[in-house]
Amino acid sequence: MEISPGKGHILRSIAAASTALGLLPAGFAALCQLTHPGRPPYAVPVRRYGPLQSRFLQCRGRPLPPCALLTGFDNSPVRDLHPLDIQRTMLPCGRLLDPCWAHTGVWQKWRFSAPQTHLWLIKVWFSASIFVVKIATFAKRQNVVRNILMNTIRLFTILLLLKAQTTYSQPTNSDSLLNNFRKDIEIEQSENAGAVGLDNETKISYYLLISSCSVEDLLKYTNDSNPFVRSYVFAGLLRKEISKDKLLQVLDRHKNDTAKFTSKGVDVAVEWTVKEFMEAGWRLKLSNKLPDIDYNKELERLRSRPGIELKINGISHGLIDKKELLNIDNLILADKEFRVVSFNLFVAEKEMKSTNCTLTVEMKQMIERLEPGEFIAFDNIKVVGSDNMVRRIASLSLKIK
Numbered sequence: 001m002e003i004s005p006g007k008g009h010i011l012r013s014i015a016a017a018s019t020a021l022g023l024l025p026a027g028f029a030a031l032c033q034l035t036h037p038g039r040p041p042y043a044v045p046v047r048r049y050g051p052l053q054s055r056f057l058q059c060r061g062r063p064l065p066p067c068a069l070l071t072g073f074d075n076s077p078v079r080d081l082h083p084l085d086i087q088r089t090m091l092p093c094g095r096l097l098d099p100c101w102a103h104t105g106v107w108q109k110w111r112f113s114a115p116q117t118h119l120w121l122i123k124v125w126f127s128a129s130i131f132v133v134k135i136a137t138f139a140k141r142q143n144v145v146r147n148i149l150m151n152t153i154r155l156f157t158i159l160l161l162l163k164a165q166t167t168y169s170q171p172t173n174s175d176s177l178l179n180n181f182r183k184d185i186e187i188e189q190s191e192n193a194g195a196v197g198l199d200n201e202t203k204i205s206y207y208l209l210i211s212s213c214s215v216e217d218l219l220k221y222t223n224d225s226n227p228f229v230r231s232y233v234f235a236g237l238l239r240k241e242i243s244k245d246k247l248l249q250v251l252d253r254h255k256n257d258t259a260k261f262t263s264k265g266v267d268v269a270v271e272w273t274v275k276e277f278m279e280a281g282w283r284l285k286l287s288n289k290l291p292d293i294d295y296n297k298e299l300e301r302l303r304s305r306p307g308i309e310l311k312i313n314g315i316s317h318g319l320i321d322k323k324e325l326l327n328i329d330n331l332i333l334a335d336k337e338f339r340v341v342s343f344n345l346f347v348a349e350k351e352m353k354s355t356n357c358t359l360t361v362e363m364k365q366m367i368e369r370l371e372p373g374e375f376i377a378f379d380n381i382k383v384v385g386s387d388n389m390v391r392r393i394a395s396l397s398l399k400i401k
Contacts, residue, residue: 174217181205182229187317189228191399195264196228200302201317207302210236211295215246222250227259231277238285239293247282254278308335308383308393320398325367325376330357333393338383341390346377370400 184202189195198206210218210233218237224230234250257274264270284290311334314324331340340357347366354360359367370376377397384390 174213177205177209177212178217178221178224178229181209182224182226184317185226185228187319191317191319192264195262195269197264199317204299204302206232206236207293207295207299209233210239211299215240215242219246219250222254226261227257227274228261228263230254231261231272231274234278235281238281238290247285251278251282308333308338308391310334310340310378310381310393310396312396312398315398318397318399319401321401322367322370325398326364328359330359331378331381332357333383338385338391340381341384342380342382343378344380346375346379348374372400374400376400 181202184205185196188197188199188202196202209221213221215237218233218240221233222230222237224233234254237247237250254274257278259274260271261274261277262269262271281290311332312320312324312328314320331343333340342353342355343357345352345354345359345363345366347363347370350366352360352363352366354363367376375397377395379395381393381395382390383393
């Protein structure tokens with residue numbers, strides 16, 4: 001498709017902008033892509049079907065819109081449209097858009113490949129004459145008005161929906177971080193008789209919650225239903241830039257909060273009430289004894305993998321679904337420079353050995369019989385690297401979900 005130079009650069013710019021917004025179809029913008037001698041030359045790619053190769057169409061002025069460019073041609077002879085067809089492409093819409101354009105009629109000489117042209121984006125074939133008739137039909141004043149109004153309504157509807165989604169997305173993200181942390185806490189409590197040791201996965205979700213959420217959201221989360229969660233959210237607030245008055249308000253709300261939770265260290269488990277924990281943290285802050293935490297550095301440390309370890313998908317807090325284990329054929333390592341050469345597997349107090357990285361048929365049969373709550377352990381895992389030195393890595397014990 002070629003559009004000869006002409007007048008109407010104002011109409012061209014508005015049509016191009018309207019097409020970009022989706023207010024006008026590409027065919028209309030193509031008719032309005034007029035040029036004038038003051039524009040520098042440019043080249044636009046035109047895809048061709050059939051034996052003809054891709055080539056560049058040399059024109060002047062601004063590029064045609066993408067929808068107009070993505071028009072395929074066959075190699076049939078090119079013909080000029082009949083003057084009557086050209087007359088049909090005259091656009092009266094200039095008078096609609098601006099009264100000063102009453103004299104503006106868009107007269108363009110079109111050349112199409114006969115017998116048909118193909119619009120890529122809508123995947124519809126048109127004959128040259130039908131294509132022009134459709135463009136001319138759209139260009140009728142009443143059709144232009146209807147299409148512009150309907151598409152404008154659609155555009156504003158989309159913008160309103162996007163605004164609503166943007167407004168809703170922020171609390172949703174904060175709430176999802178809270179839900180992840182609460183879920184990790186509840187898993188630890190269910191697996192450790194109510195105690196929480198803050199394993200690496202739980203620490204990651206906690207640091208993400210405190211570092212990513214606003215003070216306003218964290219203040220809201222100090223009323224969470226889980227005593228451990230609301231206590232540790234308050235501990236995170238103590239390290240935030242927040243006024244003492246707001247912290248005192250939280251303390252006042254929980255002055256009678258005697259709900260209990262258990263925090264477990266390496267060898268010791270300590271039982272707290274929410275009131276006691278919050279007041280202890282407040283005293284540490286007042287005495288400047290509250291240890292600082294660089295959340296980004298801690299997250300980077302926790303996410304970096306230690307030396308050499310097994311890579312098994314689906315593990316969460318030491319729990320795994322039996323199906324995930326049955327999907328494993330060979331043990332692999334997180335560090336790809338090493339490979340497993342032998343290991344022992346303990347299932348239901350039975351020990352089985354593999355002289356390579358493969359889970360044997362017997363191992364799979366034993367895993368199939370496991371019930372939720374039972375344990376499985378990979379032990380005596382030997383690996384070898386590029387230096388051909390055999391090493392033994394840490395064992396891995398898992399509990400079936």
